[in-house]
Amino acid sequence: MRIRTDKTRGFTLIELLVVIAIIGLLSSVILASLNSARKKSRDARREADLKEIQTALELYYNDVNKYPVVTVASAVSDGSNGLAAKGVNATYMSSIPDDPLGGSAHYYYISNASGQYYCIGATLEVSTGAPVGSCNTTTVDPANGTTYKVGP
Numbered sequence: 001m002r003i004r005t006d007k008t009r010g011f012t013l014i015e016l017l018v019v020i021a022i023i024g025l026l027s028s029v030i031l032a033s034l035n036s037a038r039k040k041s042r043d044a045r046r047e048a049d050l051k052e053i054q055t056a057l058e059l060y061y062n063d064v065n066k067y068p069v070v071t072v073a074s075a076v077s078d079g080s081n082g083l084a085a086k087g088v089n090a091t092y093m094s095s096i097p098d099d100p101l102g103g104s105a106h107y108y109y110i111s112n113a114s115g116q117y118y119c120i121g122a123t124l125e126v127s128t129g130a131p132v133g134s135c136n137t138t139t140v141d142p143a144n145g146t147t148y149k150v151g152p
Helices: 013-064
Strands: 108-111 118-122 148-150
Touching (some): 013 148
16 A cells, blocks of 8 residues: 655646746737737728718718818818818718727828818728728828828
8 A cells, every 4th residue: 555645746836837937928929919900900990980981071072062171181070170070960971980099099181172182091000001092182191190091
């Protein structure tokens, strides 16, 4: 008959530290890929929002024969110079979208003085390639580094 001692039971300190290190490594890899997926998700939302704004602008153009005139790049959600202030209201879109990050991140809009061309833009977190359309005005907002621009 064999007698067991306490020395043969349980894990050593080294074994526990190795397991904790492996769990920490795996969790950091998972969190890094989740962060990347969140950025791509926000970029997809930005592109969808810009397409929605484009559709509203085309409906507005169909009724008024020009796009809203804003000759200085402004946030589309700006209360005094944004799209709602220029007449793009619930008739054309239920609410004016804004950047998913909020804060100082916005979608920007500019048109030429005659209202025949416009450009809207957003700053993407992950570059996804070429925009859906082309702008026929100057850059939307160089101060904010707008990286994705669309136009009519």
